[in-house]
Amino acid sequence: MTAIGTRSVGVSFLHFDDQPACAGADPGMFFDEDSAEAAQVADLLYCQRCPVRARCEAWAMAQPPYSLHGIWAGQSHPQRLAAHGHQTRRNGHPVTA
Numbered sequence: 001m002t003a004i005g006t007r008s009v010g011v012s013f014l015h016f017d018d019q020p021a022c023a024g025a026d027p028g029m030f031f032d033e034d035s036a037e038a039a040q041v042a043d044l045l046y047c048q049r050c051p052v053r054a055r056c057e058a059w060a061m062a063q064p065p066y067s068l069h070g071i072w073a074g075q076s077h078p079q080r081l082a083a084h085g086h087q088t089r090r091n092g093h094p095v096t097a
């Protein structure tokens, strides 16, 4: 288990001496998961200058689509679902029926 800021999840893409740009950031900024705008802000403030962005994105996209919430590598949960080919409603929630 590795912590980014106060986000403590099984982040296996981080190496021991990595310094992710979001370390110490307000974790609330990364868990407005339905908001493309929140993802854009997080992307601009942190992810675009993050030295581990490519690994973060690859890791996030490798997780089962419905298991990982929050913004990772500048993408919200609905954006990842869409990238996986899942339909989402206008409000960002998955279409289930």
Ligand code: SF4
Pocket: 004, 020, 021, 022, 023, 046, 047, 050, 051, 052, 053, 054, 056, 057, 071, 072, 073, 074
């Ligand atoms: S790409 Fe963004 S979410 Fe991922 S480690 Fe870097 S700053 Fe954090």
